[in-house]
Amino acid sequence: MTPNPAGRTPDSPLGWGAFRRFLPYLWPADQPALRRRVVIALVLVLVSKGVQISMGFLYGGAIDRMQPGAGTDAAGAAATLAMALVIAYAGARLGGVVFDNVRNTVFERVGQDATRHLAEHVFSHLHRLSLRFHLSRRTGAVTKVIERGTKSIDTMLYFLLFNIAPTIVELLAVTIIFWTRFGPGLVAATLTMVVAYILFTRKVTDWRNKLREEMNELDTATVARSVDSLLNYETVKYFGAEGREAAYYARVARRYADAAVKSENSLALLNIGQSLITNAMLGGAMAWSVYGWSRGWFSVGDVVLVNTLLAQLFRPLDLLGMVYRTIRQGLIDMEAMFALIDTPPEVVDAPQAPPLAIAEARVKFDSVRFAYDPDRPILKGVSFLIPPGKTLAIVGPSGAGKSTIARLLFRFYDVSGGSIQIDGQDIARVTQASLRAAIGIVPQDTVLFNDTIGYNIGYGREGATQAEIEAAARAARIHDFIMALPDGYQSMVGERGLKLSGGEKQRVAIARTLLKDPPILILDEATSALDSRTEAEIQRTLREVSARRTTVIIAHRLSTIVDADEIIVLDQGRVAERGTHGQLLAMGGLYAEMWARQASEREMEEA
Structure with a gap:
């Protein structure tokens, strides 16, 4: 399931475009069972809210039946009816709790599946992105974006479907009840209070969201730094930098703490303002209904009904600040996650690309040009041919482009010019999966x-x-x-x-x-970090491994590639020399200089 990954639209300033993009996961076309669960959950929302609204009528009716002034028989009947209404009221309270929990149980599978599918989509997409993307991002920061994005979905779904939607239904029901039983005055007062409450909450929460965004950035920086520091534990120890790392972490954590204090202070302001609005309205409505009772317009049960309905309406409204903030933050987190999905892969398969067909494993670089940065070309027209089962060694100064050749052969990047072919097939025109299945690598730094x-x-x-x-x-x-x-x-x-x-x-x-068991093998400075004894043992194993395979050896120590069928010397992005070990020594060029220098270094080490 891969819903349309369109970008955020201009008409979604609050980030609702991100939520709309999530809806296909919530309402999956290929899973009717989950759709039924969504419908059942929404029906239970309406039923639960209807039961809760009925509680006010049952409670008010019981109060009216308990009023004095009737005869003995009438009083007995009234008491019986009042008792029945009280029992019904208790049943309605229980029913509301039961329906809410059944609703949560029914919907839990929907929310979890939707979140899981989206997380799988993001994770798969990250693996499709280029090496350039991953080298330019901190892994801790990326994983934090995914974690916050997926967590926000579950919270947003709960608040939108089970808090905001029921509150809207309840507000409509209360408006109708107040209009028909108490007149337009109470309706106008209630709606005015609700509008004032919402506007105040939104204004303060928008201000608080800026603080939350700052907290998020600092939280991400803190996590990314801590992950980076712990991954480089040995380096920290080598340089005795524990204090330096702790001080850096403390600076970021202190800034986060300061932002958190501001956020909590703003929450106190929000709560006080909300309480002022709701209690002013509740006090005014109760005073008005008591006045109506004193004039004979309403019964005591009506006064209780007004109090009960407004109290039930205020209960979810009291959470509106948190709900609004959570939804806004959730939309921000979802947008950050969808931004990862919107990042296009740099390397993609051509339409209807066939799999690579290996016949002899002949590798050819034909005038290959490449640059990580347009202003800094790395390879400038590199050409070579590796016959089937032969070994080509690539040497040269640091930065000459040796390891880049391995990355291009794996197609981690596309070439800027020229082509790379295997058995006559341009690797840019075959599937990446089949290409990488045909190549094995023993890297310098095995992770x-x-x-x-x-x-x-x-x-x-x-x-x-x-x-x-x-x-x-x-x-x-x-x-x-x-x-x-x-x-x-x-x-x-x-x-x-x-x-x-x-x-x-x-x-x-x-x-x-x-x-x-690949037909093509790359040995990328596979022994350069090892001691001489271990290197000799590994080299014997590598010679056995590379036998009868088309092999590319990227080497720093020239002594490890003297038996290669051909050696090319890269210098400043071009093939400066090529030939066998003996031929290159006879040329007296760059390779001979490198060999002489390394031989001198070996003699000094032995001495």
Whole structure:
């Protein structure tokens, strides 16, 4: 279910466009059972409100029957009737509670399903967005937007359907009753009070909403900073920056606290003003009805009826400030969430795009140009061909565009010019899912899910059996290590795999890639962060993994790619040199300089 994600319309200044966009989730065309629940819940709202309004008549009637002045027999009959009305009044009170709770029970499934479907839609959309989007946003801030947006939906639904709508129904009913039984004067006074109450509440709440928006921004900043700080726990420790982080957090938290105090002070003003309006109206109405009783216009029961109906009407109105504020805030939160949905994916499949058909896994870059920023081109007409089953190594200075090539091959970005082809098929014209299914990668920095080792290896292929996971682990030479752990394959790796060493994480990444069994393999500086001994062990495993696969090696240490079938040297976004290791050394160019420099560094380390 993917309702139309149109943007906010100009005619929705309060953000009601966001709520209209949510309605298809609340009234799903493909789920008649949920629609029936919505209808039943609305009917129960009307029934409950009708029962509650009848309470005033029952209570007033009982009071009238209890008036003195009748004979013994008449008094007995009146007492019986009064008792019956009191019992009916009690039954009506109970009925109102029962109907309200049945309504909540019936509607709960609707609200939860609607919220769940929308959350799933947002989550799926975030995964369709480009790498550029995710690199430019703080993860904590994005998750906070989703959390607030989904939570606001449930609250808004409750207040709109079960507070505002019943209050409107009750106001109409009270208006009709007052007009027919007490005349237009009481109606005019009641409506004047309600209008004054609403205008005052809206004015003050609009002011309070500005404070709430400031609180939201500070709350988001606080959460994002705390998440970022905790994710970089080790870096904080390295630089002894605990005090610095705590001070930064305290500054933001202090600003949030100041805004919260202002918000609470404004709430006190709102409550006092509302109470002044409602009590003035209630006192005036009661004084007028008592005056009518003294003149013989109304019975005592009528006085009680006026008091009961106004008290019932004021009860939801007392919550109007909170309701209005909650709805306004909910609309703001929903708009922020829908803004994520409105963010267009940078990379999309072409209409009717076919899946990638792998025949030989031949990879070709043809005059590829690319820039993250239009003013800073990264690749300037890069061309190369990797024959099936061969290995191409890419080297060059930092910032030359080596890792960009891997991202472009995965189509995390679209090229600015030229084309990338696999077996003659432009990757921009095939589905992203089929393209990425054909490519595996062992990255420089392996980030693992905060789950078990078995889960992280099995992530390489959905539905893999335990035997297949263990076979991949054996091939990556990590099975024995896993079995030595107390919980074996059920051992937790910690957030981002921090419980494992660099070499262990790399072997998990290799096992995961082996399980995926892709025809094309990318090794993105897969051993650059490891010590020499671990690097040598991982390199042996990687050579076995890359055998008979079309392989791209992005390397910093040239000693790891001397056996590559071809090496290209990138410099300032262009292919400066290409050839085998021996040919490049013989050229005496940039590659030879890099080799000599690294050889000298190795000699110094050994010395």
